[in-house]
Amino acid sequence: MADARRKLDIGLESGPVGSSRIHDSAPKHVAGEALYIDDIAAPEGLLHAYLGTGMIARGRLLSLDLDAVRAAPGVVAVLTAADIPGANDISSTHLHDEPVFATESILFHGQPIFAVVAETRGQARHAATLAKADYAEEAPLIDIAAAREAGGKLVTAPLKLERGDITAAMAASPRRLKGTMTIGGQEHFYLESQIALAIPGEDEDMAVLVSTQHPSEVQHMVAAVLGVGSHAVTVEVRRMGGGFGGKETQANLFACVAAIAARKLKRPVKLRPDRDDDMAITGKRHDFVCDYEIGFDDEGRIHALDAVYAARCGWNADLSGPVTDRALFHMDNCYFYPAVRARSEPLFTHTCSNTAFRGFGGPQGMVGAERFIEEVAYATGLDPLEVRRRNLYGGQASGEGLRRDVTPYHQTVEDNIAAEVIAELERRCDYQARKVAIREVNRTSSIVKRGIALTPVKFGISFTATWFNQAGALVHVYTDGTVALNHGGTEMGQGLYVKVAQVVAHAFGIGLDQIKITATTTGKVPNTSATAASSGSDLNGMAALDACETIKRRLTEFAGKHWQERPEDIAFLPGRVKIGAREIAFKDLIAAAYMARVQLSATGFYATPKIHWDRKAGRGHPFYYFAYGAAAAEVAIDTLTGEYKVERVDILHDCGQSLNPAIDKGQIEGGFVQGMGWLTTEELVWDKKGRLWTHAPSTYKIPVASDRPRIFNVHLLESAPNREPTIHRSKAVGEPPLMLAISVLHALSDAVASVGDHRICPRLDAPATPERVLDAVERVRAEAGR
């Protein structure tokens, strides 16, 4: 393994694109020299803010006595809604449902009511606990069941996808079954908690350093709460210590509070919540309840699928609309439903406002799809993998001339490779033989049972909010031939910066060491989209390339005139520029071009083609392309305790023509383990009062080193360039691999099913904690009469 990795790392392939370059910050990471916001030398006069939060989940704030807070040592100021110069509103979807500070109505336990600013963070944090508040408390609606029972108030408009006549198709189906699946949420657990540092300038200027995936939105929010134009606010982020969607909108609060304090006090202000407060205040992956009815036949083919996806959205809309939409967009995974209806139910609850998280609802939709398959498999007695295969998009038409390639949202799947990926992985990991062997072992192993499952992934790439599919870049070439690169994408560990730098290096034929990757800032590239939806390298790589091409056109024109050569005889080759018969160094060309007054800086822009989406009609072409993959997991469960171990995982994943195989492999492995955590040990628990019980790593258990499969064979699909002309024909890789972990849930299910001779569908919900696994074991045993 170590040898394989070393080989990857050498990266002496023909050019920078497609080679396994190390993460640009890796040498700094390992030396503790990479600066995160809390590491930056404090500006003179720095103060520290801390949030004061409500202690009930639902009710009215009757009175708030902040005298003790003000009197606490080191306190400089206390801020409430009255201190906000602009709007007390940071609703990212402009529904005006997210105040910075609550004024009367308290909607979740941990809602910010005020902030205190002090000389030290410790002083501010301590002072924040001294507020005395009186509340008229009401019983909170904590979960989906309670929200439905209370009338099912929604935070945003629901979505319905429908194709075919579902009622008729369901009625005509040879067999039907109904079921419900509960799918848990997930805490991001980025290692660097939320943080913002606001530095006031002259006029109304405010510079904000913030750990965010969406600098432009922070800029807009800070401008709005300060009541100034966006041009007065500059937001910068060099790197995040992890994001995973948790810093797409959730950084807004911290940035805005720091900025409000900085404006009021005319001093720099930093705000960093303690881990426990971060976990209590910020939103998480939505948990879902999926109620489904499946019409199918004895051959395991699905005829009709009708499902409702209810989500716990929390106290405001945030991104719950698009998240629940994406769940519906992935309720098919790789499978064709001849008739289908899917409805979302984005429910209001008195809990933190759930938000973006790697996959953005897609994983929940896809987990449902795999449950449907499993239901059909157990109902028909067919092997689940065979049922998967029989329902894939494409293949034989089903009689009435219907094309088997149209999704529930009426987009035709044009790039389907699911069948090939599944077949290749099945062969490589020896799935069928291992399955037989596992069944055999289980016969004699009375306590420990093994299970295996192979599940595919098809994930739609593009923001479903079509306008977000744009990006800008700024490339400067300095007179010594070195390059400064800037774009709207943010670096959260995913390797975006190095990938885009590889694109630029390739374009100019220069080395990566000639390129300085500069911090993302709204001052250089404006009006950017969140680095989200796996889109970072697709969008920013293309925008940067566009900027490079502009500069290259100017250089080519200059060189053609200067050396009297035709433009088509000028080429930017690795390490040199070919100008007719002559070859010169890039930096020499640049020096000459400068003297000839050629502009050596350019902006670049990209907007994803082909996509459109009519939400009201539930029709369109929301995704530019799909990314595919498949995983086979083998597990062992202990039927006395429900404990389990993932013993082996094989993955084959489609990155198109990878820009950087090592970085992509890191995304696949990391995404898989994160998804595995979501579906296994990561359980969010709220008490009846609406307090998050799992608010720290001591109680919320993400995978550790020993949880990863010891046998972990991860391969990128070879010779599979993107069929769309994306940046160097690569594919987005941030989110899709997370869903490969669904194989673990199904391997666990397979192991559970063994106690009932694989006759009873385990209906194992997520997260499959040891307790849930044991419950499923006992239920299957009882139903099987054993």
Add this chain to the structure above:
Amino acid sequence: MRESLRFLLGDRLVEIDRCDPTLTVLDWLRLDQRMTGTKEGCAEGDCGACTVVVGRLDRGRLRYEAINACIRFLPTLDGCQILTVEHLKGADGSLHPVQQAMVECHGSQCGFCTPGFVMSLFALRLNEATPDTGRIEDALAGNLCRCTGYEPIIAAGRRMDEIAPREADRFLGEREAVAVRLAELNDPETLVLRGEAGSFYAPATIEALADLVSAHPQATLVAGATDVGLWVTKAMKRLDPVIYLGRIGALRTISDEGDHLRFGAMASHIDVRTALAALSPQLDELMRRFGGEQVRNAGTIGGNIANGSPIGDLPPALIALDATLVLARRSEAGIERRSIPLESFFIEYRKQDRHPGEFVEAVLVPKLSDGVLFHASKVSKRFDEDISAVCGAFRLTLGSDGRIHEARLAYGGMAGIPKRAAAAEAALIGRPWDDAAVAAAVAALPQDFTPLDDMRASAQYRLKIAGNLLRRFLIETTQAETQTRVAGLLAEAAHG
């Protein structure tokens, strides 16, 4: 009495005259020294982003241990060497082999956890030659990474000694010289430090400790601070005064006393594991899963008992083993000692039988005699670095008639204190060790326990598991060929 704190930061001697008793190592590094390489991820010792390596003298030998800087109080490192991620690069700016391995293996993504992983691997390299994958996993059990999925970090752990041989490591080369310097700092004087927030005492002898506890009965006694640290970082408690037990060499000793082992209260979990492993592989596995490596290095047997947690992992095992607790205090005649069965120390939730002025001095653990069956199991959501939903430890003594003569069934997580299952034990007595005996004990468990629902498990699951662990015990003692564990040392041993 000495009134200044002294330690080495890298190779620099630091002396501090005024210091708050609960100033954390992390805050001192980041805020005072502006050494920001060490990160705060959770401030509760669970994520490992703050990992630093501490060199301390152990019976004259320099020993390196990874610890969590976020919950460790700076004054407790008197006489030690602190090594942070900033100390690793060579004088020429070259990366240390651990760092180089992490870079080559693509072991960092967002990079925030990385300094902690580097320091945990660094400690492993200093302590062990060619660790296998299992050992690397154990050494990293206290480090969370949310990006990589760990595979490349494990690969770095395997790779580091290939980059440069361990024996050639600069830090191992300096070991003797550092030991000499630390020996000069380790005096028999009581360290007394004053700070704005209170006083800190670190006696070097049991007699001095007894005097201090007697003089300050309200003092917070600190051992490894793996729990007390959170009182400060999470509950924001002000502790004054603090009496630290870690400078007393006599409290760290572990000795074989023939029919029992004697553990000084300050014996760390990592050392306790080694000693208990000799009694039973079940104890080895239980202790392997105790916290993360940083907590196993810092936490102590005495602290795990004295803090009275209902879910501490050691008390159930020690109660099942019929351990004796030795409490000591200052009396007019000298040191007055009191020995009690460990189980009677736990009175109710967070209330223990500790008299004013008393401190835990030692734990006496009987060895397992022939014909005795022993079992220890911990069930938690995650195998490593998690807190038990249920921890069960059982000791059965079978007579020559094959019947159960004595039964000690101890559980954690089932009540407000670690507690024996008296009714289930009674149900076992006089029976042969078989399915019927287990069934009788399982049927009696609801009389012994009314567990709670919490974020770790439901009451129902806890009760079910409490019974099923007895079933596991029976199978493991009567059907050696049956696999009962899916992870850990016992599963690996079963796999061959």
